[in-house]
Amino acid sequence: MRAVILAAGQGLRLQQPKQEQIPKCLLQFDGKTLLERHLILLKSVGVYDxxxxxxxxxxxxxxxxxxxxWQPSPETFVNSSFDLGSVLTVHTVTDxxxxxxxxxxxxxxVLCDIDILSALVANNQSINRLLIDYNFEEGEEPVKLCIRDGIPVELRKKLSVDLKYDTVGESVGFFRFDESAAQRFATIVREYIDSNRAHMPHEEAVRDLLQEYNHIFEVRDIxxxxxxxxxxxxxxxxxKNEILPQLKPLLGVV
Structure with missing residues (x-):
């Protein structure tokens, strides 16, 4: 199992002074950047690639x-047109x-607890998995994951008024794909690029994958x-004030 971390965005909504702008993954919480925290958590759950x-x-x-x-050192790819959209960033790491x-x-x-990563990687068998949080604030910002009869049927910020579902929660920005689903996801992303939709968020391509219903997705409640x-x-x-104090200590990884 390996992890692909999307860290290309400019983070304009953080409203940082132009001369002080940094990628969001370099924001520090308790002396560690979000990037370092991701690497520690991934290694803690056995993901080294x-x-x-x-x-x-x-x-x-x-x-x-x-x-x-960090060892093993992460592989890096650069999307020079990072301002166009995250679909293009995903395409940059197709390999x-x-x-x-x-x-x-x-x-x-994302600042998160190790329990989030543990839920994502649990089970040694190949699997497709989404994470859902039912305790979320309604509004336009959360990416909503809708479930009907145990099957994910929608993944979007704005839901259609005609959509029928049993439950809805917020999707954590982490996805797990097995080999077949990953291949198909990459193809969908390529289709976005070829049809001048590189500006779209990558969640739209994940949504398309879900709504083909050719791959079974498990939904884990976190x-x-x-x-x-x-x-x-x-x-x-x-x-800093609410989430950080709840996190389990980052232990046992060097």
Whole structure:
């Protein structure tokens, strides 16, 4: 199993002063960047093969990797057109997505507990898996995951009024694909690029994969486990004050 971490975005909604702008994965919480936390958590759950999709100020992330002297060193790819959209960023790392075996596709801007990663990687058999949090704030920002008869039927921020579902929660920005689903996902992403939809968020391609219903997806409930996506200045404050104190210590990994 390997992880592909998407860390190309500029994070404009954080409203950082232009001269101080850094990639969101370099935000620090209790002395560790989000990137370092991801690497520690992944190694803690047995995932050592990591690929980073970089873009905005990629040299800062590369410097952080060098500072950490992380082993094995993550493989890096750079999307020079990072401002176009995350579909293009995923396409940049197609080789890592389609290399074989299960792959984890992860957003880099999430502060989370090890229980989140444990839920994602649990089970040695190949599997497709989504994570859902039923305790979420309604609104336009959360990516909503809708379930009907145990099957995921929608993955979007804005839901159709005609959509029928049994339950709805917020999708954590982490996905697990088996080899077959990863190959198909990469093909869908390529189709987005070829049809001038490179500006779209990669969740749209995941949604298309789900709605083909050719691959069975398990949905794991992580409600109650602390996590937060960092998008706005207020998110940094809440992450430090509310989420960070709930996280289990980062132990046993060097």
């Amino acid at each position: 990591v690929t980073l999709a970089l873009g905005f100020r990629h040299e800062l992330i590369e410097a952080e990797i060098k500072r950490l002297n 890592a997505v389609t290399r074989g075996g299960d792959v984890l596709l992860m957003d880099a801007d 409600t109650g486990a602390p996590w937060m996506e960092i998008d706005f200045p207020k998110d940094i404050i809440r992450a």
